[in-house]
Amino acid sequence: MNSLIQKYNIPGPRYTSYPTVPFWDETTFSEAAWIRHLQRAFTISNTTNGISLYIHLPYCESLCTFCGCNKRITRNHGVEVPYIDALLAEWTLYCNLLPEKPRIAELHLGGGTPSFLLPNNSNDF
Ligand code: SF4
Numbered sequence: 001m002n003s004l005i006q007k008y009n010i011p012g013p014r015y016t017s018y019p020t021v022p023f024w025d026e027t028t029f030s031e032a033a034w035i036r037h038l039q040r041a042f043t044i045s046n047t048t049n050g051i052s053l054y055i056h057l058p059y060c061e062s063l064c065t066f067c068g069c070n071k072r073i074t075r076n077h078g079v080e081v082p083y084i085d086a087l088l089a090e091w092t093l094y095c096n097l098l099p100e101k102p103r104i105a106e107l108h109l110g111g112g113t114p115s116f117l118l119p120n121n122s123n124d125f
Pocket residue numbers: 059060062063064066067068069071111112113
């Protein structure tokens with residue numbers, strides 16, 4: 001047990017970056033390489049179990065003092081529709097890069113506070 005504590009008692013990247021920051025390599029990064037990785041990972045998942053989709057909904061009405069998340073504090077629910085429009089536009093961009101129609105096996109909503117969205121806007125997903 002003590003060796004496990006020593007092994008993992010080190011600073012690490014936050015779980016919100018994929019791939020985690022220590023694995024970023026700006027010297028070999030290119031849009032073409034990213035598209036190749038996307039299409040390869042998509043094809044493997046889509047033809048087996050289907051893909052898992054994560055949607056980040058960054059809005060919260062108040063700030064928790066311990067928060068380290070990527071969030072926007074606001075009570076202005078007017079931000080919802082433009083954000084949903086942007087998400088749908090991004091989804092279209094992804095779909096245009098994919099070789100076949102996605103089979104969505106899992107949908108994960110995170111934030112922020114996913115329940116920030118008004119019921120009418122939640123139906124857009
Ligand atoms: S993202 Fe979560 S932890 Fe951060 S302010 Fe919103 S509800 Fe609180």
